[in-house]
Amino acid sequence: MVYGVVLAGGIGSRMGNVDRPKQYLHIGKKPIIVHTVEKFIINDNFEKVIVLCPAQWITYTKDLFRKHLPENSNVVVIEGGKDRNGTIMNAIRYIEETDGLNEETSLVTHDAVRPFVTHRILEENVESVRKGIACDTVIPATDTIVESVDGETIASIPNRANYYQGQTPQSFRAKRFKDLYETLSEDERKILTDAAKVFVVKGDKVALIKGETFNIKVTYPYDLQLAETLLGGEK
Numbered sequence: 001m002v003y004g005v006v007l008a009g010g011i012g013s014r015m016g017n018v019d020r021p022k023q024y025l026h027i028g029k030k031p032i033i034v035h036t037v038e039k040f041i042i043n044d045n046f047e048k049v050i051v052l053c054p055a056q057w058i059t060y061t062k063d064l065f066r067k068h069l070p071e072n073s074n075v076v077v078i079e080g081g082k083d084r085n086g087t088i089m090n091a092i093r094y095i096e097e098t099d100g101l102n103e104e105t106s107l108v109t110h111d112a113v114r115p116f117v118t119h120r121i122l123e124e125n126v127e128s129v130r131k132g133i134a135c136d137t138v139i140p141a142t143d144t145i146v147e148s149v150d151g152e153t154i155a156s157i158p159n160r161a162n163y164y165q166g167q168t169p170q171s172f173r174a175k176r177f178k179d180l181y182e183t184l185s186e187d188e189r190k191i192l193t194d195a196a197k198v199f200v201v202k203g204d205k206v207a208l209i210k211g212e213t214f215n216i217k218v219t220y221p222y223d224l225q226l227a228e229t230l231l232g233g234e235k
């Protein structure tokens with residue numbers, strides 16, 4: 001079974017002085033999170049779509065979905081964790097308790113604030129994870145990458161051709177993620193920025209899936225303006 005896992009645990013502090021987390025801000029006539037979940041529910045690869053959000057926003061999120069999504073949408077809303085990987089672990093525990101976990105149970109995890117993920121990206125993530133290969137959606141780095149250790153001077157300028165910018169989805173077998181995550185030391189957990197790094201730290205192969213430049217993460221006020229423009233293009 002393949003589950004869509006939409007990560008909506010952030011509070012959107014970089015968006016500025018807004019009255020709600022950024023995933024609940026509108027582009028067009030609907031909240032960002034609704035646009036994102038719609039991409040999953042129209043794809044028949046997913047057994048269920050699990051949305052994880054802050055506890056105080058669960059009821060609000062359910063109300064949004066009742067308003068905007070078809071009645072037969074197989075979407076559940078549960079509480080997220082303290083960080084990204086803790087939130088994924090909450091999704092895995094939910095699956096374990098409700099449907100059971102086996103070696104082939106797979107997750108396609110995606111940021112709630114990336115509403116322009118395409119059918120092709122989702123399909124290629126599902127194809128990879130069904131083969132048992134963890135994967136990460138990326139685009140080639142277009143700017144020169146500069147490394148600085150002290151934050152004041154350049155330590156190195158690596159070859160841009162070898163570098164990519166990470167997006168989502170990130171997809172993997174749920175049990176493998178759980179087994180690896182539970183073996184991480186506290187120091188290892190502190191350096192994690194996303195789910196793919198759990199596999200990289202432990203030496204597992206992670207395949208690259210071609211992303212899209214327009215698969216943006218809505219983070220700053222400018223991104224809302226860009227999202228409105230992109231939404232017009234989708235229509």
